[in-house]
Amino acid sequence: MIKIQSLSKNYGDFTAAEDISFEVQAGEIFGLLGPNGAGKSTTINCISGLLKPTVGEVFINNHSVMGEPIQAKTSLGLVPQDLAIYEDLNALENLNFWGQAYGLSGAELQQRITEVLQQVGLESRAKDLVSTYSGGMKRRLNFACAILHKPQALLLDEPTVGVDPQSREHLLNAVEALKTQGTAVLYTTHYMEEAERLCDRLAIVDHGKIIAQGTVDELRSQLGEKDLITLQGDFSLTDEAVIAEFELIEWQDNSIRFMAENAAAQLSDILARFEADQVKQTAVQQANLESLFIKLTGRELRD
Amino acid sequence: MARSKMSFTVASLRIKRVIRERWGLISWLAIPMIIVFLMSLLAGTGSGKLTGRLLVTDLDDSMVSQFITGGFAQGPLAEIFTTKQVSLDEGKRLMDAGEASAWITIDNGFGEAFLSNEPTDLKLVKNPAQRILPQLVETSMQLLVDAATYIQIVFEKEFNVLKPMLEQQKFNDADLVALTLGIKQQIENLEETIFPPQLKVVEKAVEEVVEDGDGIPLTFGLLMFPGAIFMALIFAGNSLAIAIWDDAKNGVIPRLSAAPSGLNDYFNGQVFGAVAIFTLIVSVLGVLGAWYFALPWAKMPVVILWLVFSGLVIYLLFVTLALMMPSMKVANIIVNATTFPLLMLGGSFFPMESMPDWLAAIGNFLPNGFLLTGLKDWLIRGEGMVVAMTVPLVLGLAMLLVLWLFDRQLIKKLIHKV
Numbered sequence: 001m002i003k004i005q006s007l008s009k010n011y012g013d014f015t016a017a018e019d020i021s022f023e024v025q026a027g028e029i030f031g032l033l034g035p036n037g038a039g040k041s042t043t044i045n046c047i048s049g050l051l052k053p054t055v056g057e058v059f060i061n062n063h064s065v066m067g068e069p070i071q072a073k074t075s076l077g078l079v080p081q082d083l084a085i086y087e088d089l090n091a092l093e094n095l096n097f098w099g100q101a102y103g104l105s106g107a108e109l110q111q112r113i114t115e116v117l118q119q120v121g122l123e124s125r126a127k128d129l130v131s132t133y134s135g136g137m138k139r140r141l142n143f144a145c146a147i148l149h150k151p152q153a154l155l156l157d158e159p160t161v162g163v164d165p166q167s168r169e170h171l172l173n174a175v176e177a178l179k180t181q182g183t184a185v186l187y188t189t190h191y192m193e194e195a196e197r198l199c200d201r202l203a204i205v206d207h208g209k210i211i212a213q214g215t216v217d218e219l220r221s222q223l224g225e226k227d228l229i230t231l232q233g234d235f236s237l238t239d240e241a242v243i244a245e246f247e248l249i250e251w252q253d254n255s256i257r258f259m260a261e262n263a264a265a266q267l268s269d270i271l272a273r274f275e276a277d278q279v280k281q282t283a284v285q286q287a288n289l290e291s292l293f294i295k296l297t298g299r300e301l302r303d
Numbered sequence: 304m305a306r307s308k309m310s311f312t313v314a315s316l317r318i319k320r321v322i323r324e325r326w327g328l329i330s331w332l333a334i335p336m337i338i339v340f341l342m343s344l345l346a347g348t349g350s351g352k353l354t355g356r357l358l359v360t361d362l363d364d365s366m367v368s369q370f371i372t373g374g375f376a377q378g379p380l381a382e383i384f385t386t387k388q389v390s391l392d393e394g395k396r397l398m399d400a401g402e403a404s405a406w407i408t409i410d411n412g413f414g415e416a417f418l419s420n421e422p423t424d425l426k427l428v429k430n431p432a433q434r435i436l437p438q439l440v441e442t443s444m445q446l447l448v449d450a451a452t453y454i455q456i457v458f459e460k461e462f463n464v465l466k467p468m469l470e471q472q473k474f475n476d477a478d479l480v481a482l483t484l485g486i487k488q489q490i491e492n493l494e495e496t497i498f499p500p501q502l503k504v505v506e507k508a509v510e511e512v513v514e515d516g517d518g519i520p521l522t523f524g525l526l527m528f529p530g531a532i533f534m535a536l537i538f539a540g541n542s543l544a545i546a547i548w549d550d551a552k553n554g555v556i557p558r559l560s561a562a563p564s565g566l567n568d569y570f571n572g573q574v575f576g577a578v579a580i581f582t583l584i585v586s587v588l589g590v591l592g593a594w595y596f597a598l599p600w601a602k603m604p605v606v607i608l609w610l611v612f613s614g615l616v617i618y619l620l621f622v623t624l625a626l627m628m629p630s631m632k633v634a635n636i637i638v639n640a641t642t643f644p645l646l647m648l649g650g651s652f653f654p655m656e657s658m659p660d661w662l663a664a665i666g667n668f669l670p671n672g673f674l675l676t677g678l679k680d681w682l683i684r685g686e687g688m689v690v691a692m693t694v695p696l697v698l699g700l701a702m703l704l705v706l707w708l709f710d711r712q713l714i715k716k717l718i719h720k721v
Contacts, residue, residue: 048561050718073563084554088320097316100309101562 001026001075001184002047002153007056009042009208016042018208020056024184026152029175031195031202032188033289039208040188041081044157047186048078060153074103077151081158083142087131091122091141094130095148102149109148116144119177121170136167143171153184160194172198192289204289206297220287227263228291229270231256232281242273250298257294309564313572317546318579331539331584335531336591338652343524355404355436357384358394365414366469371425371447372409375440383439398428404436405429407444418466420455431659435523461485526654528592529610529678533671534651535584536614541642543577544621547714548631557718570714573622574615574707581614582607602682609692613674616699617645619706620670626713629720650675674699 002024009017017039024030032040045051047058049065049072058065063072085094092113099109117123120140130138143159156175160168175198179185189195195202196216203213212219226247236253247259260266263284271279285291321328359372375386384404389397394406408426416423427444429437455462464482550556550569559569585607593603621638628634646652648662649671655663666672677695680686 050557050561070563070565073561076561078558078561080554080558082554084558086316086320086555087553088323089316093316093319097312098562100312101559101564103563105308 001061002030002186003057003059004043004047005057005059007043007046007053007058009039009046009051010054015208017046017053020205020208020210022203022210022213024153024186026184027179027182028200029179029185029187029198031199032186032205033190033192033195033202033293034188034205035190035293038205040205041157042208043205044078044155044186044188048076048155049073074149075152077102077146077149077154079143079146079154079156079159081161083138085130085138085142085145087138088129090129091117091126091144094141094145098145099148102151104149112148112150116148119147119174120144134164134167135162136164136170139163140167140170143174147174147178150181151183154178154186156185156187158188158190160189160191192293195289202289204293204296206293211296212292216289219289219292222292222295224261225287226259226261227287228285228294229258229260229263229267230283230285231274231279233274233279235274235278238274238278243270246270249295257298259291259295309568310572310575313569314575314579317543317573317576320546321543321576321580327542328580328584331535331542332587334538335534335588335651338534339524339527339531342527342653343522355384355433355439356397356402357386357440358389358397358403358406359386360389360391360394360406360408362391362411363409363413367414367417367451368409371444371451372407375407375443383436394428398430401430401432403430404433405440407440415466415470417451417455418462418469420459420462433657435656522596523654523657525596525683526656526679528596529606529682530649530651530654530675532585532588532592532610533613533617533649533675534646535588536581536610537617537642537645537649537651537671539580539584540577540614540618540621541638543573543580543618544625544638545631545635547573547622547717548625548634551717551721552631554721556714557721560715560718566714567711570711574619577618578611578615581611581618585610585614598682605688606678606682609674609678612696612699612703613671613678616670616674616702616706619703619710622710623706623713626710626717631721645669645671648672670699670702 004020004022007017007020008015020039020043022030032043034040042051046053046056047060047065049069052066058072060072061075063075065072086097089097095113095116096109099105099112104112114123117126120143122137122140122144125133125137130141133141139159139162143156146154146156159171159175163171172194175185175187185198187195187198199216201213201215202219203210204219205211212222228249229246232255234254235251235256240248240251243256243258249257249259251257260270267282267284271282357375359375361368361372372386372388375381375384387403389406391408394408397403398406406428408428410424410426413423413425425444425448427441429441461482464478464485468478547556556566556569560566589603589607589610592598593600593606598606621641624641625634625638628637648666649669650658650663650666651671655666655672655676658666667676673695677692680691681688684691
């Protein structure tokens with residue numbers, strides 16, 4: 001349904017996206033996971049036709065976004081990272097506007113408006129001006145505007161940023177419902193727990209490149225059974241040899257990260273290798289996408 | 304069909320947002336009316352009647368000079384001008400302060416030169432900040448000078464008798480009677496030519512104000528009225544052009560460019576919305592103006608169409624400027640910086656008739672200037688529609704087409720600026 005082939009986007013010497021390729025099938029949620037500035041939004045903007053790729057092709061429902069933009073965009077829904085709604089109109093007026101932008105009209109449009117308002121839990125506030133909504137309600141309306149026309153492919157660019165837990169739950173449920181209806185969903189986020197919950201497959205992006213791709217289980221397996229241990233303190237005078245038998249991820253003067261099997265059991269032994277009061281803080285993370293990202297990049301997702 | 308419907312939806316939302324916001328609309332309507340009222344007050348009276356102050360320095364103080372100055376203190380001119388006798392210093396001070404419309408100086412010896420049929424001068428200083436009133440003074444002076452020339456020719460013999468009497472200040476009854484009879488005889492001779500018996504003299508009250516065109520009283524308020532509607536259109540056009548940047552900043556335009564209907568429908572919708580808003584503004588102000596200034600109602604449809612067309616040209620000009628700018632902040636600065644010269648030079652704050660010729664000429668090169676002039680020439684000065692409006696219409700249509708095509712391209716680039 002969504003097919004990206006060798007997509008690159010350059011701004012002069014700066015490469016925002018490099019050789020990105022993946023496919024999203026109908027009824028599948030594909031996650032793009034990466035920190036801010038990794039190239040997720042650039043990729044989304046190229047797919048939606050907002051940006052012209054420097055190299056590569058994007059197909060939506062077998063229509064090239066560059067070659068047959070109207071046909072491709074008809075099958076596409078976009079939930080942009082920033083709100084894209086009129087705050088001085090009410091929800092009904094916004095939905096009417098966006099429905100028409102996607103070619104809906106008449107009774108069909110009115111029926112879809114009723115359905116999506118129910119879906120995102122805004123039916124009781126439909127006639128209120130959007131400017132009176134909470135941030136989470138605005139996000140839900142932003143989402144509703146993108147699914148009015150029942151798109152076969154949906155792009156969600158960090159839809160839960162700054163959203164309260166109730167609205168987040170509404171949105172995640174709605175995305176899961178779309179998946180069951182056969183929509184191909186491309187979901188970008190830097191919240192690894194969202195990616196783990198929603199995504200059938202995902203790609204981890206950093207500095208514009210895909211550095212890992214697969215199902216959540218496949219990606220976890222890259223870590224094996226190892227946990228991620230993070231120690232913080234003063235290690236400027238300490239020799240790296242103290243943890244030589246572990247898989248070192250990062251050694252800095254004020255923090256070190258390494259992988260260890262059954263970390264909880266070994267932790268007291270590990271700490272004993274350092275001088276008293278040298279370690280100020282200790283963290284043990286079980287194998288997950290966050291620790292995989294740290295292993296792959298040496299950085300945290302929220303950096 | 305679906306695409307045109309989308310444009311009308313965009314237009315209706317724009318109208319709805321303008322009406323809901325309401326203070327913007329109120330200010331577009333109220334500010335021009337307030338400015339016309341204040342400017343009319345400053346120019347004379349609230350009713351727009353022309354009044355001015357005429358300074359006279361009579362250094363000659365002769366019978367002849369008093370005849371000249373007396374001309375401004377009588378009849379219809381007395382309704383328009385307040386005449387003030389001043390010294391040279393006071394006259395200069397008042398003119399420098401712009402506190403008078405014109406200043407006439409009659410030099411010493413003027414009366415003697417007149418009676419001797421010798422060349423002499425009258426000095427007139429006009430206030431450059433005013434146009435109509437000083438022009439009235441100048442025209443009246445020319446009429447008086449012409450009249451005096453004819454008097455010189457007709458009563459030459461009598462003046463030759465009168466002159467030594469005045470010089471010597473000696474008057475004998477016999478000479479005075481002979482002089483009086485001579486003048487009476489001349490007047491009776493002239494009456495047959497000047498007042499032929501077949502003509503019936505009908506007395507008619509002189510209008511207080513100058514008339515022009517179709518007999519519409521030409522007042523300062525009337526001269527300002529079409530410009531004031533342009534002012535409302537310029538204010539509205541400014542805000543509506545910047546509103547496109549708002550839509551880009553709030554993410555609507557980028558998101559729309561990912562929708563199949565695209566940005567052309569959106570832009571056309573904005574244009575339709577602007578037309579509807581201009582029609583509302585023009586209708587309200589036009590009807591008020593037509594009622595107040597007693598303009599012919601039959602002309603109102605053309606007036607409204609012309610003003611809406613003009614508003615659209617100005618709006619697209621603002622949109623072009625706004626969309627060419629790299630950010631909303633710069634767009635705001637540039638559009639506002641353009642608004643005020645358009646208002647000042649284009650005849651909205653001051654009627655072009657009250658501007659110096661060179662400034663009015665510049666104003667006529669501005670789109671609002673030539674469109675306003677075309678309207679006033681037809682509506683107020685009574686020129687034919689074809690003569691007055693063809694050139695501005697062609698220029699306006701050309702601008703409209705070019706700007707519309709240009710803006711459709713510019714709006715697509717807007718998504719990369721936000």
